[in-house]
Amino acid sequence: MQLKTTQTQPSGPRSTPILGPGSIRDPALLRLITEAKRVAQLAYCPHSHFPVGAVVEAEGGELFVGCNVENASFGLTICAERNAAFQMVSHGHRQILTVVIYTPTAEPTAPCGACRQVLNEFGPRARVVSVCDGPGLIDTTLERLLPQAFGPGNLSALK
Ligand code: THU
Numbered sequence: 001m002q003l004k005t006t007q008t009q010p011s012g013p014r015s016t017p018i019l020g021p022g023s024i025r026d027p028a029l030l031r032l033i034t035e036a037k038r039v040a041q042l043a044y045c046p047h048s049h050f051p052v053g054a055v056v057e058a059e060g061g062e063l064f065v066g067c068n069v070e071n072a073s074f075g076l077t078i079c080a081e082r083n084a085a086f087q088m089v090s091h092g093h094r095q096i097l098t099v100v101i102y103t104p105t106a107e108p109t110a111p112c113g114a115c116r117q118v119l120n121e122f123g124p125r126a127r128v129v130s131v132c133d134g135p136g137l138i139d140t141t142l143e144r145l146l147p148q149a150f151g152p153g154n155l156s157a158l159k
Helices: 027-040 080-090 113-122 152-156
Strands: 053-058 063-067 096-102 127-131 137-141
Touching: 027 053, 027 063, 027 096, 027 127, 053 080, 063 080, 080 096, 080 113, 096 113
Parallel strands: 096 127
Antiparallel strands: 053 063, 053 096, 127 137
């Protein structure tokens, strides 16, 4: 697994800036990316060989990490994002500000549908950033990834 923390620009006539992890200057976000890369190395993924590292930043700035943990009974696999979110809740927090996802791939990986739904429970306004080993970067929001989400508010409608 390649764990690059900086992105170099290819030499040549190209002048268009490459938007990727290397273009991120915000030290707080860079710290989340470093943590996501670190925890991806702990992924248990003997079946897919697809490691994922995720970090959630809770209200107050505390960080919680998660990696994917697979199972021989495939459906019992848990994704990195949900692991990170559940860690946060287990430590007494209820609000996600930012999620960073790292995969050692050429293209960034957006959270799966199940993880989007779980993230919505605790971070409907969260920023979601996916980084990888290539120059690509997804920098979006949960609202964009899961429009018209079903959430706790729908349940309170009948109470
Ligand atoms: N995976 C994640 O950890 N997060 C996602 O959002 C997508 C998929 C994991 C689950 C499984 O261990 C592997 O990636 C392949 O699906």
